[in-house]
Amino acid sequence: MLIPHPLLGLRDAQEFTYFGDASLLDRPDGMAEGASEQFHDYLYLRDNPAGEHQELWFHEQGDRSWLVVTRNTLTHEIFKVEFATDVALARRSAT
Amino acid sequence: MTQMNRLNGGLVNRDKPLEFTFEGRTYSGFEGDTVASALLANGVQLMGRSFKYHRPRGVLSAGSEEPNGLMEIGTGADRTPNSRATVVELYDGLTAASQNAWPSLERDFMGVNDLFANFLTAGFYYKTFMWPKAFWEKIYEPIIRNAAGLGALSMEADPSVYDKGFLHCDLLVIGAGPSGLMAALTAARAGAQVILADEDFRMGGRLNAESYEVGGQAGSAWAQATLLELASLDNVRLMSRTTVLGAFDHGIFSAVERVTEHLPTASVGAAPRQTLWRIYAKRSLLCAGALERTIAFSNNDRPGILQAGAMRAYAHRWAATVGQRVAVFTNNDDGHRTAKDLADKGVTVVAVIDPREVPPSTGVPVIRGQVVDTKGRLGLKSVQVRRHDGGMETLKVDALGVSGGWNPNVSLTCHQRGRPNWREDIAGFVPGDVLPVGMAVAGAANGDLSTHGALSSGAKAAVESLEALGISSTAPDVPDAEDAPVNLTPLWYVGEGKARKWIDFQNDVTVKDVKLAHQEGFESVEHLKRYTTLGMATDQGKNSNLGGLAVMAEMTGKPVPQTGTTIFRPPYTPVAMGALAGRSVGKEFKPTRLTPSHHWAVRQGAVFVEVGQWMRAQWFPQAGETHWRQSVDRESLAVRKSVGICDVTTLGKVDVQGKDAAQFLNMIYANAFAKLPVGKTRYGLMLREDGIAMDDGTAARLAEDHFVVTTTTANAGPVYRHMEFVRQGLCPDMDVQLISTTDAWAQYAVAGPNSRKLLQKIVDPEFDISNDAFPFMACGEITVCGGIRARLFRISFSGEMAYEIAVPTRYGESLIEVMMEAGKEFDVVPYGTETLSVLRIEKGHAAGNELNGQIAAAHLGMIRMVSTKKDSIGAVMTRREELVKxxxxxxxxxxxxxxxxxxxxxxxxxxxxxxxxxxxxxxxxxxxxxxxxxxxxxxxxxxxxxxxxxxxxxxxxxxxxxxxxxxxxxxxxxxxxxxxxxx
CATH class of the missing domain: 2.40.30.110 (Aminomethyltransferase beta-barrel domains)
Incomplete structure (x- = not known):
């Protein structure tokens, strides 16, 4: 696969390390009431869609940025690639 | 021996005669021959034994789809098993041997299997070797493995070099036949970056194998002229002997180039035998041609029976005839071309057998009928023909060409889940609607089976592919070429005849086996395949899949496309493991990392151990020590008694800087860091979010906004990755930056009651490291040896008074030499990882063995360290009931x-x-x-x-x-x- 890095352009997937569902960015507050239930859901309940999926990739052999890649898991078509930091900040301001 | 079956003409170089041996006998051939063509020219038809029944076999094809002609090429460590004789280029001194035959190809002991064929039908493994269960591993499996099988490995290390490479292009053209050449020419003239890859050593595809003209000249001459123009252009890379193996995501292809495999080993030097290429193509054009299929009839596997098109290719390209008296059995017009061409070449063509009502007339005698049986165990002697009027004829022939029609070579179109479509007029599959991204298909691979069709569709597809890239191009004038229609009446197998009718030659699957599979309920294509092993041989069903499907279709009463399609997967042809490994073999399998004082340790006679990629000194044997325990006991006692030095450079080091550095450490470590004063170090327990211990280490606060974090050697990479995830993904608003500095600092543990005294001799005097000024867990930036920058940490893994001292990498070797010199008066010893381990076990410190992915904070006795006053990774989950009970x-x-x-x-x-x-x-x-x-x-x-x-x-x-x-x-x-x- 080729991943279009937001700064570096098309990069071979071999340069990246795959991590998982981008919902991992939505970490619950560990100090909140009921945190253990929220962490249970955060850690163990994931969707496994056949189709469009947002996932985390680390450009380990590159600029060390964490990226959110929106990819079709059936065709490997890549729709969008964003910096995880930007996505996390945007989600934060949305809530 | 004379080349009794050599014809006139051909594309072999008669000025370069070559000698080679097959089965210990010497033969001659010419440059440009393959092993198969040279053997056929020498009148040798018997080239191998089949996999299961050890049936005598000759070649079926003239290409890489060959199922029968598998040989061992070369001797000793160079021996390459399972080489297809149809594609192995002849060189002087080549040695070829058959495989799967003992004691000889003519008298194969295991040929007895053929007599027991009734017991070895489809699924015989599952039926025969069921009981008793205990017999499988010890008795049945070894016997089967010994009896069945393909070539044997030499069991010696492969002396050849294999390489890997990367290429980029606008247009990758796969196959250099008429359509591929036209496509490449079109794109090349438009200035696009073009790669033209072909598995053959001579480009031109079928143009080299036919008699017809292109643009008023011989097809092969037109191909040569076109290749000359392509070779003159800088934007074209011609890659012959290069098989495109697979089409992967986003326009990535793998290809293997046989760089020097066609040369005698001694002449190769350091050049790679094969190169595995990864090709990044913006667009690709598949021009892989078509593969001829056979017709199944009784005893259709005798040496001398082969594809009619292959027979024609041997005659035209290699000037070799398979026999002196030949016949052709065909259900389509193309078979008649073989008969006519061979007759024109002076070969006696006894008849064309064609079951169709109105066969064409080419001047060769035609018999309307079907071949119902053959004779000749080690080579064809005669064929029996049932005429359409019911009469029977026996034709004395020593070769029979068979044509059941041509299958477009759609393999690569299926590599990205694409399924082919059925086309009734050619009774074959053509590329489906979903192709790999950026791929187009032209020529025979797309079902355009005439030469004109291939030339024009190649040009057209190239123009369209370039247009998608914004490159405008004009198709060259398409030269005049034959444009004969495909007249074909499907015939998959001949009903008459009791003997076995072979569909899959390499795996010995017959029409009866497919019918048996149907009878026993294995109707789905995937079941059929696994039950009969149809299509599971090294030719991957290129010759047999459709035949098997067609028989199954007849049994189920459904049309072929509803019965199933075949799915092709990479690699297109078998690949040597060496090519996949490239240069990553032996010690080069992975990089070796050496610490700055590695060579110093070598000089001390250290015994090393690999820790991840690192080489670490394990112990330092002294004179008289014969067992490692003696060395380790001595080192351990010396540390506890006086002082020892250990290289700990390999521990991961991460620099954490920024206004929010302390807050960040609070997040990644379970224990608290915010209040750690500047100049102090603290042990840190790092948890995974699920509460399991991930790693541990220390964090030293060198300034308000500057920490140095250490990790274990093995986890340096993963911990750094995790820290970046927390920083970028979970704490995006923190002002903090990370960088791995593992390789920037050489670091040594100096441990033992005399460690301070030793260090005081090398630390510059303006830095007070007395116990009061630099107590346990202190840290600081200092200088040593008169101004060399260093970091000092008073931390201990051994339980003794101890320090870790770090200097920039380039000073590492000098520092250990200086320290060893300074420590002489204290009888300082260097110690290795074994002693490091003994000391930490004695002290009760956890390390990698204790952090095995099952262990939470409470298990380590550290639950009270997990701060409840702050949020940190894993803090919530490590307090789960089960983990703290x-x-x-x-x-x-x-x-x-x-x-x-x-x-x-x-x-x-x-x-x-x-x-x-x-x-x-x-x-x-x-x-x-x-x-x-x-x-x-x-x-x-x-x-x-x-x-x-x-x-x-x-x-x-x-x-x-x-x-x-x-x-x-x-x-x-x-x-x-x-x-x-x-x-």
């Missing part, structure tokens, strides 16, 4: 009762309990002989932990067949109060 596992020490070593990995049981999983009480994680205590000790986990102190437990190690006794003790064998650390 009182009677759960706890890290404890174990002392052997008796002289035996306590093997790490042993499990712990209460005395008298049965050794069952239910009664399991824990396990030993790390073990050593403690020279300090004079006994064998271990660390390990035991349920209930401190409650069990002083209990005598059973240590069970069924792997070693041992059961021992040990006493549960505190994990801190040495100085449990920590007084030595603070001296």
């Amino acid at each position: 009182e009677d759960g596992l706890r890290l404890m020490g174990f002392e052997a009762i008796g002289e035996d070593i306590l093997p790490a990995g042993s499990h712990v049981f209460a005395e008298g309990d049965k050794q069952t999983p239910e009664a399991d009480q824990g396990w030993l994680t790390s073990a050593c002989y403690s020279p300090h205590l004079g006994k064998h000790i271990a660390l390990g986990y035991i349920k209930g932990g401190y409650e069990r102190k002083d209990e005598v437990v059973t240590i069970a190690n069924p792997v070693q067949g041992k059961t021992l006794k040990a006493r549960v003790v505190s994990a801190h064998f040495v100085d449990p109060e920590g007084a030595r650390l603070r001296d």
Whole structure:
């Protein structure tokens, strides 16, 4: 696969390390009431869609940025690639 | 021997005669021959034995789809098994041998299998070797493995070099036949970056194998002229001997180029034998041609029976005829072309057998009918023909060309889940609607089976592919070429005849096997394949899949496309493991990392151990020491008595800087860091979010906004990745930056009661490192040896008064030499990882063995360290009920009762309990002989932990067949109060 890095352009997937569902960015507050239930859901309940999926990739052999890649898991078509930091900040301001 | 079946003409170089041996006999051929064409020219038809029944076989094809002509090429370590004789280029001195035959190809002992064919039908493995169960591993499997099988490995290391490479292009054209050449020409003239790859050593595809003209000249001459123009252009890369193996995501292709395989080994030098290419193509055009299929009839597998198109190719390209008296059996017009061409070449063509009502007339006698049987065990002698009027004829022939039609070569179009479509007029599959991204298909591969069709569709597809890239191009004028229609009436197998009718030649699958599979309920294509092994040989069903499908379709009463399609997967042809490995073999399999003082350690005679990619000194044997324990005991005692030095450069180091650095450490470590004063170091426990320990290390605060974090050697990479995830993904608003500095600093542990005295001799005098000024857990930036920048940490893994000192990498080797010199008066010793381990086990420090992915903070006895006043990764989940229960596992020490070593990995049981999983009480994680205590000790986990102190437990190690006794003790064998650390 080729991943279009937001700064570096098309990069071979071999340069990246795959991590998982981008919902991992939505970490619950560990100090909140009921945190253990929220962490249970955060850690163990994931969707496994056949189709469009947002996932985390680390450009380990590159600029060390964490990226959110929106990819079709059936065709490997890549729709969008964003910096995880930007996505996390945007989600934060949305809530 | 004379080349009795050599014809005139051809594309072999008669000025370059070559000698080679096959089965120990010497033959001659010419440059441009393949092993198969040269053997045929010499009148040799018998080239191999089949996989299961050991049937005598000759070549079926003239290309890489060959199922029968598998040989071992070369001798000794160079021997390459399973080489297809149809594609192996002849060179002077080549040695070829058949495989799967003993004692000889003509008299193969296992040919007896053929007599027991009734017992070896489809599914015979499953039916025959069911019982008794115990017989499988010891009796049946070895016999089967010995009897069946393809070529044998030499069992010697492959002396050849293999390489890997990367290429980029606008347009990758796969196949250099008429359509590929036209496409490449179109794109090349438009200035696009073009790669033209073809598996053959001579480009031109079928143009080299036919008699017809292109643009008023011989097809092969037109191909040569076109290749000359392409070769003259800088934007074109011609890659012959290059098989495109697979089409992967986003326009990535793999291809293997046989760089020097066609040359005698001695002449190759250091050049790679093969290169595995990864090609990044913006667009690709598949021009892979078509593969001829056979018709199944009784005894259709005799040497001398082959594809009609292959027969024609041998005659035109290689000037070799398969026999002196030949016949052709065809259900389409193309078969008649073979008969006519061979007759034109002076070969006696006895007849064309064609079952169709109106066969074409080419001047060769035609018999309307079908071939119903053949004779000739080691080579064809005659064929029996049932005429359409019911009469029977026997034709004395020594070769028979068979044409059942041509299958577009759609393999690569299926590599990205694409399924082919059925086309009734050619009774074959053509590329489907979903192709790999950026791919187009042209020529025979797309079902355009005439030469004109191939030329024009190649040009058209190239124009369209370039247009998609924004490159405008004009198709060259398409030269005049034959444009004959495909007249074909499907015939998959001949009904008459009791003998076996072969569909899959390599795996010995017959029409009857497919019918049996249907009868027994294995109707789905995937079941059919696995039950009969149809299509599972090294030709991957290129010759047989459709035939099998067609028989199954007849049985189920459904049309072929509803019965199923075949799916092709990479690689297109078999690939040598060496090509996949490239240069990553032996010590080059992965990089080796050396610490700055590695060569110093080598000079001291250190014994090394690989830790991840690192080489670390394990111990330093001295004169007279014959066993590693002597060295390790001496080193351990020396540290506890005076002072020792250990290279700890390999520990991961991460620089954490920024206004929010302390807040960030609070997040990644379970314990608190915000209030750590500048100039102090603290142990840190790093948890995974699920509460399991990930790693541990220290964080030293060099400034308000600057920490240095250490990780274990093995986890340096993963921990850094995790820290970046937390920083970028979970704490995006923190002002903090990370960088790995593992390779930037050489770091040494200086441990033992005299460590301070030693360091005081090299630390520049303006830095006071007395106990008051630089107490336990202090850290600071200092200079040594008159101004060399250094970092000093007063931390201890050994339990002794100890320091770690770091200098920029380039000073590492000098620093250890200076320290060893300075330490002479204290009898300083260098120590390795074994002693490091003994010392930390004696002190009860957890390391990699203890952090095995099952262990939470409570198990380590560290639950109270997990701060409840702040949020941190894993803090919530490590407090889960199951992970903190009182009677759960706890890290404890174990002392052997008796002289035996306590093997790490042993499990712990209460005395008298049965050794069952239910009664399991824990396990030993790390073990050593403690020279300090004079006994064998271990660390390990035991349920209930401190409650069990002083209990005598059973240590069970069924792997070693041992059961021992040990006493549960505190994990801190040495100085449990920590007084030595603070001296």
